Amino acid sequence: MIDVWFVDLENATVPPPTPGETARAVRLATSEQQRQYLKTHGALRAILGSMTEARLEFARLEKGKPYLPLAPHIRFNLARSHERAVIAVSKEVEVGVDIERIRPIPNFVAVAERFFPPDEGTPADETDFFRRWTRIEALLKARGVGLYGAGALIDGEWTVQELNVGEGYIGAVAGAGEGQIIRLHAFGTDE
Numbered sequence: 001m002i003d004v005w006f007v008d009l010e011n012a013t014v015p016p017p018t019p020g021e022t023a024r025a026v027r028l029a030t031s032e033q034q035r036q037y038l039k040t041h042g043a044l045r046a047i048l049g050s051m052t053e054a055r056l057e058f059a060r061l062e063k064g065k066p067y068l069p070l071a072p073h074i075r076f077n078l079a080r081s082h083e084r085a086v087i088a089v090s091k092e093v094e095v096g097v098d099i100e101r102i103r104p105i106p107n108f109v110a111v112a113e114r115f116f117p118p119d120e121g122t123p124a125d126e127t128d129f130f131r132r133w134t135r136i137e138a139l140l141k142a143r144g145v146g147l148y149g150a151g152a153l154i155d156g157e158w159t160v161q162e163l164n165v166g167e168g169y170i171g172a173v174a175g176a177g178e179g180q181i182i183r184l185h186a187f188g189t190d191e
Contacts, residue, residue, distance in 0.1 A: 014042025096141030
């Protein structure tokens with residue numbers, strides 16, 4: 001089972017940032033990016049804290065995917081784009097998630113040729129490009145390789161589902177194994 005939270009970065013109430021998050025946020029280009037980063041990571045900590053009593057110490061795998069050494073059975077991933085974020089969490093199942101705001105990309109065919117697996121084909125327009133991109137990136141993030149794995153065929157059995165993340169955005173979640181159940185949540189609401 002994979003749980004996916006949608007986070008409205010403009011209105012979400014999150015715990016205060018950790019010193020490490022604040023230090024990383026100041027390296028971002030704009031104050032708006034810093035705010036979005038801190039809100040996304042605050043939401044992540046709130047969600048993970050509700051799933052484990054272990055101290056939330058983060059570490060990174062070789063290609064950069066974060067994990068919790070003190071709660072290694074919890075797998076998670078996050079993505080943000082402008083004022084929206086998505087966070088996927090599972091127990092024992094590798095997960096990846098992506099969200100993109102649909103926007104003009106004049107060279108989307110060239111980008112697809114460079115980063116899409118050979119069996120993916122050519123996208124028809126920007127919306128189709130982002131639909132495919134989010135599915136591919138969610139898979140790559142679930143595998144723990146991120147864009148390092150771009151262009152390669154993706155092997156194994158996976159569940160990939162598009163996410164309805166609101167008008168003007170496209171998202172996707174991926175989890176190891178076929179037939180994973182995906183549960184959707186809105187961060188900050190009682191369910």
